[in-house]
Amino acid sequence: MGLAMIGPLLLGKGTKEQKDYYIPRIINGDDYWCQGYSEPGAGSDLASLQCKAVREGDKYIINGTKIWTTHAHLANKIFCLVRTDNTGKKQEGITFLMLDMDQPGIKVEPILTMAQDHDFNQVVFTDAIAYVKDRIGEENEGWAVAKYLLEFERSGGVGGSKSLSDINFIKKLVSKISSQIQGDDFSSIYANKMNELEIKAKAIQYTSLRILSSLRSGESPGPESSMMKTLVTDLEQEISELTLEVIGYYGIAFQDTSLGTNEPAIGDEDYRAVAGKYQNLRATTIYGGSNEIQRNIMAKAVLGL
Numbered sequence: 001m002g003l004a005m006i007g008p009l010l011l012g013k014g015t016k017e018q019k020d021y022y023i024p025r026i027i028n029g030d031d032y033w034c035q036g037y038s039e040p041g042a043g044s045d046l047a048s049l050q051c052k053a054v055r056e057g058d059k060y061i062i063n064g065t066k067i068w069t070t071h072a073h074l075a076n077k078i079f080c081l082v083r084t085d086n087t088g089k090k091q092e093g094i095t096f097l098m099l100d101m102d103q104p105g106i107k108v109e110p111i112l113t114m115a116q117d118h119d120f121n122q123v124v125f126t127d128a129i130a131y132v133k134d135r136i137g138e139e140n141e142g143w144a145v146a147k148y149l150l151e152f153e154r155s156g157g158v159g160g161s162k163s164l165s166d167i168n169f170i171k172k173l174v175s176k177i178s179s180q181i182q183g184d185d186f187s188s189i190y191a192n193k194m195n196e197l198e199i200k201a202k203a204i205q206y207t208s209l210r211i212l213s214s215l216r217s218g219e220s221p222g223p224e225s226s227m228m229k230t231l232v233t234d235l236e237q238e239i240s241e242l243t244l245e246v247i248g249y250y251g252i253a254f255q256d257t258s259l260g261t262n263e264p265a266i267g268d269e270d271y272r273a274v275a276g277k278y279q280n281l282r283a284t285t286i287y288g289g290s291n292e293i294q295r296n297i298m299a300k301a302v303l304g305l
Contacts, residue, residue: 001033001070002026006079006098009149013136022098034101036066036080036123037146043068044290046081047090047143051125053082053097055132055139060084060097062105062128068287072108072121076101079149080130085140096142099130113283115276116256150225150289161208163201163232166239170194173246173270193242197235204231226294227302233284233291240278251275 007026010019025031042048051064062082072078078101085093101108105128111120137145171194178186211224244251250267257273265272285291299305 001035001079002031005035005149006033009079009136009145013145013148017133018098018136031077032071032075033077033079034069034072034075036069036078038068039065040067040122044293046146047094049081049083049094051080051082053084053095053130055084058132060095060130060132060135062097062099062125062130064125066123066125067120068111069108069121069123070119072101072123073110073118078106078123079136081142081146082130091143093140094142094146095139096136096145097130098134098136099128103128105129113280115279116254117276117280119280161205163235163239164198164205166236166243167194167198167201169270170197170239170243170246173243176268176270177246190242190246197239197242200231200235200238204228204235207231226289226297229288230285230291230294230298236281236284240274240281243274244278247271247274251278 003026007023010022010026014022022031026033036051037046037049039049039051041050051062051066053060053062060082062080064082066072066080069078077098079096079098082095082097083093084095087093105126107124107126109122109124110118111122112118113120136142170190174187174190174194207224208228211228247267250271251274253266254275255266255272256263257276289297
């Protein structure tokens with residue numbers, strides 16, 4: 001989230017002082033960022049957020065809750081949308097702030113997924129402090145800042161590259177199982193499916209590179225980011241489904257993939273994480289704006305419907 005999200009936002013919308021301070025720390029890994037957007041009553045309807053910030057001199061005092069905050073338990077920094085005014089439309093009165101996670105006013109509560117992964121958290125702010133110098137954009141104009149950042153989140157970096165790596169893992173599994181059962185039939189069953197997924201992944205990769213080349217000239221990803229978000233997340237789910245299909249009944253049992261477990265793997269060690277990853281990736285078409293919302297954006301911004 002540092003390199004792919006808050007970094008590009010700072011380059012596009014930050015002050016010189018913010019760029020000079022934060023960009024080197026992002027590149028060096030001194031800061032690990034998380035994103036405070038969703039709330040218990042404001043998920044897909046993000047503009048309904050109620051986490052409140054009151055300005056007092058050179059700082060804001062923040063009270064409220066964020067949820068589904070990825071890696072909040074690891075991060076030392078958070079970029080956050082807060083409510084600074086309730087008088088206008090709900091998209092108005094929102095401000096974009098950066099603040100320290102390592103302060104007494106922030107409590108992080110873990111949320112485990114059905115795969116027992118600890119990625120998500122609920123973050124509770126009780127008189128937490130953010131400084132005015134760490135606000136991006138003007139007060140009450142954070143909605144436009146947030147939309148600009150979401151274009152980078154949804155564009156997915158160089159989409160397809162990770163998918164190609166995952167497809168190579170399927171090929172490894174198919175080759176291994178084929179040698180164990182001493183027959184070519186198993187490989188032939190999955191050859192066409194793997195080829196189709198590989199073609200999709202390479203097409204996405206080339207499209208991502210075209211988007212990145214436009215960023216070099218100072219442009220933002222635009223509505224293409226919504227297209228990439230739907231394509232990449234749909235592909236990730238297809239790949240995880242095929243991987244689970246390949247290992248067959250070895251994917252039925254739940255196998256804890258957390259660090260430090262000393263339980264032996266059921267079947268080959270390569271099978272251990274497959275079912276958990278399949279479960280975890282069910283969320284990809286929901287977070288970052290569901291794919292249904294992305295298609296509405298494409299219909300409006302690209303097709304003019």
